Amino acid sequence: MISKFHHAVFMGAALCAITLPVHAEKADATLSGPLTIVVGYAPGGAADTAARAYAEQLRKDGAGTIIVENRAGASGRIGLNYVKDAKPDGKTMYLVPSPLLTIFPLTYKNPGYDAEKDLRAVAMLVDIPTAIVTGASQPFDGMQDYVKWAKSNPAAVTSLGVATLGSSGHLGILAVNEHQDMKIEPVAYRGASPMLIDVSSGVVSIGWDAVASMMPLYQAKKIKFLGVSGEKRLDALPEVKTLAEQGFPEFKAATSFYGIVVPAKTPDSAVAALEAAFLKASEAPELRDQLAAKGLITAPAKGADMAQRTREELASWRPVVERTGIVMD
Template sequence: MRPLLPLLRTLGVAAVAAAALHTAHAELPPGLAGGNLKIVVGYAAGGAADTVARLYAEQLKDAGFGSVLVDNKPGASARLAWDVVKKSKPDGLTVYLAPSPLLTILPLTYKTPGYDAEKDLAPVALLVEIPTAVVTGASQPYSSMKQYVEWARQNPKKASLGLATIGSSGHLGAFALGKAQGFEVTPVAYRGASPMLVDVVGGELSMGWDAAASMMPLYKGGKIKFLGLSGDKRLPALPDVPTAKEQGFPEFVAATSWYAVYAPAATPPAALAALERSFLAAAARPELARSLEAAGLVAHAEGRAELAQRAQRERKSWEPIVKAAGIVVDE
């Protein structure tokens, strides 16, 4: 016969676990509790967006859903995934991990974006900020933004920037940099970051721009050099890499991106509120913040109202810059 005290302790632990599980399920309204949540990502597996989605999916496993899956739908600068979620059943079980340019810049740069940033989807929660970086191949003769600017002035026809998305914040940052420093940067569009980085490594491009987290493996492998980070402070995962602002080039400060969760516009308010609670609760876990930081990302969560206001505010701030650059994407 088992001793009584250990048995009571075992039963006590089981009771606490059962109560926690019951509470998690109770926080979800009917239709969400026990349902299979799908997080749609507009990029292929392995990138920053996919990393964020999978880290959050792991933290949401005990939130009361039956399962939490990540569904990669790359294509059309992440607009394909947007369309998939827009047309999904508005039951709260399909959400989109949206990159900020779809909400802030692409509506201004695309002649016919093919979606309505205000009406198609409903905001749920902002999950993480994505510092971006300007990089170059390891064999290039420059290793900092200052050295690159000096090189570009001497080689004006060779200054090029590889991009996964024309009209992105990196594109606008490069435009502003060239205008301020007296040279022109030629944007080169790619169907994704991976083929762009192949040409950066091979020296076909003078520099490339993407999420710092996506490029860290190449950096650690000695294939690329970080010329400068976006934002106004260094990343804990890259303490030796200065920001572009530190080097005297503030044009890339606003090029930091973010990812947020959105649901189909007709999703019931109760489901949106439950999703908001679930994602914000996951965001508050210290282990998630540590995992994001290790990946070169910055944990930063905001609720539905704050997210909607931020998207509108940033779109308004980018508008005069887009007009000055004269960028119109026609596709």
């Protein structure tokens, strides 16, 4: 049973629940600003990138003032709790990474809230390709090389930097530890940007996050990819092998998404207006191109569909969590 993890900055804390049902009815309501999109991570990461891209498109579509507010820490829980407790008027929302809904409920012993009661799903926005990277000067290329290097250098620090404890990458590495008889330690950060800086300088040997967070340092030749998650290579990185094709099937399903949630008591009319606005923004070619260039794939869906996908992913992760025995306080 795994109960403790090394933390570089902040311990991910209790978080709970899953289904996020939506009862929004068709309404004639329009958006009334200013609106705030809260991001639970530091500026510069994938969540921040997506939030700012959507905020700009919403402004272009006539939504008025849109503020992106970063409230980093606790693996996204600080921002989520802030939105949960916000006035339910449709003006404050959270850009939620799906692991907070599909994995955290399974991995925390003492969940701090119930998303089914405290939150409402508005819309799903993007799929998030994820990957493992290392510093550009490291002596290994590809995940197989990393495993060989780590086993042949037992005194070396083998650590995985993550922005979210309990993420799919975190669980994947625990499975690698089990199958390869290794001890790669997860190290949590407030966001992808500080984590990737430490990866580039060798403070941690490898890092896991959204590809979008990694592209600036990759393009600056500060980091290199060891492999991407999912079943097929990314159009933006066709030369990078998937982790699955390198012999690590644990990462085949290690993908996630971003969606928008609001406080549970937000009126149906406000939820419907937000849903319509985000779905419209998602269809803008310039937004799609902007996100694709950064490694994010637009995948718009209604709140009800987001809730259904959440339930399905929760069910798929349950046996993985049970097998790895991960528990976080």
